[in-house]
Amino acid sequence: MNHVIPLRSILRIEMRHLTYLLLFCPALLIGQATFQRYFELDGNDVTRSAVMLSPDRLVMVGSSQDSNGLTHCAILVLDGEGALVSSATIDYPLRTMGEAIARQSDSTFWMGAWRSPIGIVDDWVVYRVNAYTGEATGFGWGAENVDEQIRAMEAMPDGGVTVVGNTGDLNEAIISRLDADGNELFRKGFSIPGNLFTIFTDVELLPDGDLLTAGQFRSESSFSGYFLAKISAAGELIWSRQYNDEDDPEQVPSGATSLCVLPGGNVVLADRHVQPTGRKSPLALLINSDGTLRSANRYLVILTSGGTSRPGFAQGLRALADGGFLLFGAISSLSEENETGFAIRLGAEAELRDWQFYESPGENTITGGFPDGSGGFWLYGHGAICPGGGNDDFLLLRTNENLEVADENCEVTDRTIVQTELNFRSASTGQLFDRDDPRFTPPPLMAVGAEFEDKICPRVEVVPQDLSSAICYESPFRLLESARVLSAAESVTTLGILLVGAAAGAGEFLRINDPGSAIITGNGTTEIQLRISESMSQDELVALLSQLEYGIMGELTDGGLRSIRIGAAKACLVAPPIEFDFIIVPNQEQTINLPQDTLLCPEDTLALNPATVRATDFRWSTGATTPMLTVSQPGTYGLTVTNACRRDSAVVTVSEAENRSLPDEELREIICLGDSLNFNPTTDPAVSYRWEDGADGPARTFREAGIYTLLKANACYEATTTLEVRFQDCCLIYYPNAFSPNGDGVNDRFMPAPSPDDCRAITDWSFHIFNRWGAEVFATEDRFSGWDGSFRERPAENGVYVFELRYFNGQETVAQSGSVMLLR
Structure with a gap:
């Protein structure tokens, strides 16, 4: 089904050559200055190590898992331009895994691998291989049902090699030194008492001829960390120290702790650090030459856009001649499903200098690297150009001196790195002892097919x-x-x-x-x-x-x-x-939004803005060519606008406005409660009016107290009329001072008499009368009802009576009292 690929996901170039080779048959490739190249061996391929033998020979070693899930050791021999010369594996029907490599000479190398004769129980196998002739000699160690694994190798001055690893059954680290002919000079075990496991993961030759090994441990109490052991060339332990996160002693190392010795003598250990949230990040420990801890640093990779950090881990180290070092590894997506390789350049104190990321739409991990002899670097690892395939390939990059693949033309993600110091501690640890493992002859090497492609984005x-x-x-x-x-x-x-x-x-x-x-x-x-x-x-x-x-x-x-x-x-x-x-x-009439004819106040200016978006040329009758014209004199102003299609014109007349000011006014009106105020000021046709509260005007009726502002404006001036409206209680109530309830029709009842004009707003009427002993003789809430002089249905006695009146006048409750004389 045809579909449109979004522009963000368009591109990449690949060069693909399939060569089925006899072992070490030459292949041809046109080289280029820098590249990002993927080698496929028909499986899920992972590079473990690489070495440069001479300017025209590189060797990569790792593993390839086939479609049946079986893992095979994989060896690639390349020329000085990174072109494939040959590819091989171990001729063995069960699992083999290539793990380490070391240079012996310009033409030969040592290769360390695992062989699994039973399930996943591994044996050590070491090969000395000629990169030109394909001649290979194998050496093997391993007891039946004992799991032994090689992790790293280091070339020795005599042409021999030192190999380190571990045994999974006894949870011991192993170190073995071979001479140039493969004879074992010593084989030692190393352990930390009380630990669940102790493994060597890397080894380096020191300038004084001694060996420095790195590894990791985990105790029975989940206490975990890293360690260094300095061992003499004769296999004697000189010192060993362990290192762990004091704030999180249960940090679990990755199993790939790497080591490098800086030119100044300090040592770097690299691995991953796991934050309390579970997020991983690259870790580097800087250690003095005597094994004492100098500093511990974590390196968080942050997306420039959005500021979110990404999980990451360290895979390898390389000391640089300037005293610093390179840290290799990868960062992951938040789901940790896809990886982007990196190389971080750090100084002698582990301080950040610069970095590069190596992306592909699939994923990349950088395992290690070394100078290429011409100012740039070889970097190696594994990855996939495109996502979704499920398999990685061997990855080789050639970079310039800035670690860049200079001809890269693909879209990239901006990132930055933040360095954070951690709280690690160190202590003495471990012991070295002799081992004697059975020897066997490993199977030979055999040729395999390989293909490669370069990641080259199109231009x-x-x-x-x-x-x-x-x-x-x-x-x-x-x-x-x-x-x-x-x-x-x-x-x-x-x-x-x-x-x-x-x-x-x-x-x-x-x-x-x-x-x-x-x-x-x-x-x-x-x-x-x-x-x-x-x-x-x-x-x-x-x-x-x-x-x-x-x-x-x-x-x-x-x-x-x-x-x-x-x-x-x-x-x-x-x-x-x-x-x-x-x-x-568009070929349409242009809308010129000049104002209608307008007025200009003395000593004022007026901006004429046509607000047209299609014109490319403006010509005013004044000679101005700007889109907007500011005028200070009355007159007729014309504008002609031109675009690619047509020319249109408009005119506006600006007249001088009458220079008549407007006064500010303050007014106050007081009205009785229950009444309203009709405000109808004198108006001027040249003046516009509007109330500040949005009411229509200027004439207006007010029924509530408040301060009201009328805004007035003519062509040149603005002013306000402020009107304060107040309400007051105008209600007067009259009381007779005596009454005679004798039935003659005159003053037979006593009742208050509110003013009919001024008391229209009153409500909540409450009228009470009391005798001289305080007894209530009459009460009513009807303002039109009065006392007829009776008490309990009998005529009340003559005398003075007290009254009390309460009512609400529209603003507040009013209380009045007095006395009245009852006469018969």
């Missing part, structure tokens, strides 16, 4: 038409003068072309009128993909870009900037897109 050059001026659209037009491939043959199989900035549904499109035999999708849309066919070359594919046209179906309504992005790809490798812009203009 495409395009020359656009002259698009520097805005284009008046009339019909489809071509965008490019020419296009050509700059990268190697077979490096481009897919082209993606994208139009950016077109309004949705505007009918804009890209097309190639004659795609020839190319497989094309999206022709006539804003996104085109061209894929190479079997009958065409990559040059013919890329040349089709010169036919690329831009067009519009229907009428263009929205002009402006348009961008073209062109990406080139092969498989999963994508080159950064090429991008260029042009401005398209």
Whole structure:
């Protein structure tokens, strides 16, 4: 099913050669200054170590797991340009694993491996191999049902080799020294009492002829850490020390602790450090030559975009002549499913200097590296160019002096590294003792097939038409003068072309009128993909870009900037897109948004802004050519705007405004509760009015107290009228001082008499009358009801009575009291 590859995922170039070789038959390859190369042995391939024998011989060793899950040792011999010369494995039907390599001479090397005669029980096997003739001599050690594993090797001055590793059954580290003929000079075990396991993982020859070994341990109480052991050339223990994280003593080493000795005599151990969150990061311990701890540092890799850290681990070290060292390894995605290799350059005190990351759409891990003799570096490891295959390949990189693969043209992720010091401690540890393991003769080596491919991202050059001026659209037009491939043959199989900035549904499109035999999708849309066919070359594919046209179906309504992005790809490798812009203009009348005729106040200025987006040239009647014109004098001002399609004009008249100021006013109005205020000020047609609170005006009726602001403005001035509205209690209540409830129809009842005009707002009426002993003789909440002079249905006695009145006047509760004389 054809589909459009997103431009982000377009590209990569691969050179693939399949060679089935007899052992050490030459192969040819055109070399290049720097590269990122993958070697496949038809399985999941992992490089463990590599060495340069001479300027024209490199050797890589590791393992390859076949489709049946069986692991085989793998050896690659390369020439001085990194070209494949030969490939081999151990001729053994069960599991073998290549683990270590050391140089013996310009033509021979030592190789250390595991052989598993029973299940996963391993034996040591060591081979001395001639890289030119293929002659190999094997030496083996291993007791039946005893698990012994080689981890590292170091060449000795006499042409021999020192081998280190461990036994999985007795949980002891092992060190063995062989002379140039493979005779064992000593074989020793090393252990830390009370530990679950103790293993040697690396070894280096010191300038004084002694050996320095590195390893890791784990105690029965889950106490874990790293250790160094200094051993004489005769196999005697000089000193040993262990190192662990004081804040987290249960840190579990990775099993790949690496070692290097700096020119100044200090020692570096590298592994991974696990944070409390479970996140891993590269770790480097700097140790004095006597084994005392100098510092411990963790290196967090941070994405520049977003600031999130990535899990990581260290895999190898290499001392540099300037006193510093290189730290190799990989960082993972957050899910730890994909890895990106790195090389970090550090100073003699483990301080950060610089770094490089080695990406691919698949994954990469850098295991180690060394100078190439010409100012650059060889780096090795394992990885995959594209994701999804499930298998890694042997990986070899040749870099420049800055650790860069200089011709890299793929998209990359920006990252930075942050150094953090950790709290480690050290202590004396361990003991050395003799071992005597049975010898056997290992199986011979045999030739195997191998293939390789280089990660080379494509480079495409395009020359656009002259698009520097805005284009008046009339019909489809071509965008490019020419296009050509700059990268190697077979490096481009897919082209993606994208139009950016077109309004949705505007009918804009890209097309190639004659795609020839190319497989094309999206022709006539804003996104085109061209894929190479079997009958065409990559040059013919890329040349089709010169036919690329831009067009519009229907009428263009929205002009402006348009961008073209062109990406080139092969498989999963994508080159950064090429991008260029042009401005398209519709052939329509331009809207010139000048104001209507307006006024200009004395000693003021006015900005005339046409706010048109399609014009490319502005001409004012004053001679100005700026989009906006500032005027200070009355007059008639004309503007002519021009774009790629047409010329349009507009005029505005600016008159002098009357210089009449407006006064600020402060007013206060007091009204009775229950009333309202009708405010109707005198107005001027030349003045605009609006209330600050948004009410219509200027005439307005107020029913609530407050301060109200009326904003006034004419052409030149602004002012305010502030109106304070207050309400007051105007209610007056009249009380008779005596009454005569004798039934003659005159003053027969006693009741308060509120003013009918001023007491309309009162509510919550409560009227009470009491005799001289305080007894209530009358009560009512009806303001129109009075006392008839009776108490308990009998005439009350003559005398003075006290009354009390409460009511709400609209703002507050009012209480009044007094006395009245009852007379009969």
